[in-house]
Amino acid sequence: MADLTSAARAILTANDRGGYTVPNGTVYPFQWNWDSAFVAIGFAAYDVDRAWTELETLFRAQWADGFVPHIVFWKDDDGYFPGPDVWASGTDPRTSGITQPPVAATAARQVWERSPTPEYRARLEALFPRLMAYHRWFRDMRDPEGRGVVVTVHPWETGRDNSPEWDAPGDLIDVSGVGDYTRRDTGHLDHKMRPTKLEYDRYLALVQFGRATGWDHARIARESPFRVADTGMSMILLRANRDLLALAELLGKGVEADELRAMIATSEAGIGWLWNAEKQCWNSRDMITGAHSGFVTSASFLSFYAGIRDAGKDAATLAHVERIAGRVRYLMPSLDPEDPGFQMVRYWRGPVWAVVNWMIGTGLAEAGHDRWAAKVRQDTLDLIATTGFMEAYSPVDGGASGGDDFSWTAAIALAWT
Numbered sequence: 120m121a122d123l124t125s126a127a128r129a130i131l132t133a134n135d136r137g138g139y140t141v142p143n144g145t146v147y148p149f150q151w152n153w154d155s156a157f158v159a160i161g162f163a164a165y166d167v168d169r170a171w172t173e174l175e176t177l178f179r180a181q182w183a184d185g186f187v188p189h190i191v192f193w194k195d196d197d198g199y200f201p202g203p204d205v206w207a208s209g210t211d212p213r214t215s216g217i218t219q220p221p222v223a224a225t226a227a228r229q230v231w232e233r234s235p236t237p238e239y240r241a242r243l244e245a246l247f248p249r250l251m252a253y254h255r256w257f258r259d260m261r262d263p264e265g266r267g268v269v270v271t272v273h274p275w276e277t278g279r280d281n282s283p284e285w286d287a288p289g290d291l292i293d294v295s296g297v298g299d300y301t302r303r304d305t306g307h308l309d310h311k312m313r314p315t316k317l318e319y320d321r322y323l324a325l326v327q328f329g330r331a332t333g334w335d336h337a338r339i340a341r342e343s344p345f346r347v348a349d350t351g352m353s354m355i356l357l358r359a360n361r362d363l364l365a366l367a368e369l370l371g372k373g374v375e376a377d378e379l380r381a382m383i384a385t386s387e388a389g390i391g392w393l394w395n396a397e398k399q400c401w402n403s404r405d406m407i408t409g410a411h412s413g414f415v416t417s418a419s420f421l422s423f424y425a426g427i428r429d430a431g432k433d434a435a436t437l438a439h440v441e442r443i444a445g446r447v448r449y450l451m452p453s454l455d456p457e458d459p460g461f462q463m464v465r466y467w468r469g470p471v472w473a474v475v476n477w478m479i480g481t482g483l484a485e486a487g488h489d490r491w492a493a494k495v496r497q498d499t500l501d502l503i504a505t506t507g508f509m510e511a512y513s514p515v516d517g518g519a520s521g522g523d524d525f526s527w528t529a530a531i532a533l534a535w536t
């Protein structure tokens with residue numbers, strides 16, 4: 120594993136832009152929110168100081184209301200679309216106007232536990248109020264009805280951009296006013312690995328909608344044509360709230376700890392709304408129509424990571440793991456391989472993602488499902504060792520999908536070796 124570890128470190132070094140790490144220098148040349156959280160977990164394996172810096176840099180772009188953007192445009196780069204002029208956040212630094220799965224508090228706990236010294240405790244103390252403000256923002260802006268789920272307003276916000284979970288909800292988005300634009304992603308990568316033109320039109324229409332509100336998140340939460348309770352974000356936030364609670368207790372923050380307990384209780388009471396009794400799986404749900412997506416995706420397996428323990432639902436979820444493991448060489452495909460829409464190299468419609476595997480594997484291990492936890496971890500390391508530090512991988516043959524020299528894939532190799 121020594122070679123894998125040094126190769127992973129070399130990628131983080133090459134992608135370091137001074138205080139933050141780009142996901143990949145060509146396709147994604149800025150700071151991305153959940154990428155940086157995973158990168159911090161990777162850095163923590165050998166450079167705890169740099170791990171804290173990654174999180175601190177991200178939170179320097181936090182808005183006054185607690186919102187943390189999904190992209191921070193610290194430096195200009197023409198290689199990416201849509202850039203800061205399209206988002207028009209009006210902030211300094213310039214940012215996007217949507218967020219991403221909130222992994223940051225989980226990352227902060229992981230980094231802290233690697234080296235719990237007085238020096239790092241001071242940095243944790245300084246970051247804690249910012250993390251708290253971010254989680255309050257999620258409570259107030261992404262769960263305005265207090266249902267205990269995260270309502271996303273953009274597929275990019277979920278991090279699982281072109282998951283089929285967004286197809287039916289996306290039909291309600293009017294793309295007639297989007298106008299002409301030039302994609303940059305398909306200039307860097309094979310279009311077969313990327314979202315379609317219709318999906319991009321929808322992404323852009325939602326950016327234009329948000330920008331027209333002046334990025335008024337309360338209004339967006341009420342009026343966006345795309346409002347979906349995302350299983351992935353809901354599970355990830357529930358986990359992050361538990362991790363932030365552990366940090367609050369450590370720091371003796373009683374008021375905040377009570378607030379976090381209330382947030383966790385709300386999620387535990389409400390998240391069952393995302394259980395699809397007919398398909399016996401966790402899935403996302405359209406807030407506008409109430410419809411279940413009906414898809415088994417990699418996010419369906421994050422319930423263990425979220426700390427949900429429900430014998431019936433766990434058994435049904437593990438039965439899907441067993442079935443899927445019988446169909447593909449590598450767990451966990453981002454879409455059920457038995458689904459007619461499964462495509463082994465198209466982004467979130469089939470490929471395996473190392474960071475999702477880390478969350479699934481971590482959750483399975485914590486829940487005591489050791490056999491599956493070990494397989495998810497080993498499959499991830501085998502993919503990396505065989506194919507390199509790719510953005511994602513075909514679950515069928517381990518082939519590459521997306522960009523190479525990927526920071527968060529390197530980070531997971533470091534976290535897991």
Ligand code: DGY
Pocket residue numbers: 189200275280304
């Ligand atoms: C992209 O541009 O593909 C990103 O996933 C958006 O965050």
